[in-house]
Amino acid sequence: MFTIAVKEQQYKTYILSDETAASQLEVVPERGGIITRWRIQGQEILYLDTERFANPDLSVRGGIPILFPICGNLPDNTYTYKGKQYTLKQHGFARDLPWEVTDQVTQDKVSLTLVLNSNEQTRAVYPFDFQLTFTYELQGNSLEIRQQYKNLSSTALPFSNGFHPYFVTTDKTQLEFEIPSQEYQDQRTKEIYPFNGNFDFNLDEIDVAFKQLSSKSAAVIDNSRNFKLTLDYGDDYPILVFWTLKGKDFYCLEPWSAPRNSLNTDEHLTVLESGASYTTSVRLTGNFF
Known part of the structure; x- marks a missing residue:
């Protein structure tokens, strides 16, 4: 049985x-x-820093934030378009703005569709018109995020997109x-290092990008929880x-469409031509063993 309930909290x-699964x-x-x-x-x-989440002035650290129209940050948070300089903060603005619910499905599956449209606030830092439509679909132990990016501008729309999921863990050494x-x-540092399947979790911060991917699936096994997470893209x-921080009970494995x-x-x-749209999806699957 599939259901959608609405809870009135701070948000x-x-x-x-x-319910079956x-x-x-x-x-x-x-x-x-x-x-x-x-x-x-x-x-x-997922991990969620509830104190940061409750403060609307802070970016959320936890859950699955949406990255658009950039992934990562820009030098001095600036870029130039047609000779004009714009300021755009790390990971863009989609994760900070209110989205609108446009569809709910509970027949044979459960899904929620949200839309974000460009507005005066976005155009001030990113001079384009767009519409993003995301559908979150839950089925069994799998979560799919389907996305549509539509260019409503008269000019081409340049962007990158991604997700920043925070996965909870109690012992990173496991x-x-x-x-x-x-x-x-x-x-x-931009230095390239060989990867042997391990990280040094004694470091204060680990922030690395894998750019030479040989398949469209990655997984993390958490032996402390007997849990395997699979990310398909x-x-x-x-x-x-x-990405992870020392002393924090999370790690992030983030699919990005483009680098910083x-x-x-x-x-x-x-780069989407005027009037064009583009669809893609990622899937997360969790299995306890």
């Missing part, structure tokens, strides 16, 4: 349930269209990584970013 929260998804449209919780068999899959790459780039996501600063460098940048 209106939509709770999607697959005992899985649940919580979505908060007005706080950046974010997924805040995902449960499988009653167990939390994590095993199945990432389809033999090397990564340190996001700060298409050719539209040629980069996986891994692509709005300035054009590297892997998506």
Whole structure:
């Protein structure tokens, strides 16, 4: 049985349930269209810093934030378009703006569709018209995020997109990584290092990008929870970013369509012609063993 309930909290929260599989998804449209919780068999899959979430002046650290129209940050948070300089903060603005619920489905599956349209606030930092339509679909132990990006401008629309999911873990030393790459780039130093399947969790911060992906699936096994998380993505996501902080009970495995600063460098940048639209999806699957 599939249901959608609405809970009036600080923010209106939509709770999607697959009751047969005992899985649940919580979505908060007005706080950046974010997924805040995902449960499988009653167990939390995502991390959420509830104090930051409650403060609308702070970016959310937790759940699954949406990255658009950039992934990562720009040098001095600026880019130039047609000779004019614009300021755009890290990961863009989609994760901070209210989204609108446009569709709810509970027949044979459960899904929620949200839309974000360009407005005066977005045009001030990103001079384009667009419409984003995201559908979150929960079925069993699997979560699919289908996305449509539509260019409503009279000019071409340049952007990158991605997600920044925070997965909860209690012991990072018990994590095993199945990432389809033999090397990564340190996001700060730009140095390339070989990847042997392990990270040094004694470091204060790990922020690396895998750019040479040999398949469209990655997985993390958390032996402390007997849990395996699988991330499936298409050719539209040629980069996986891994990020974590020492002393925090989370790790992030992030599918990105383009690297940092692509709005300035054009590297892997998506450019949609006027009136065109583009669809893609990512899938997360969790299995307890």
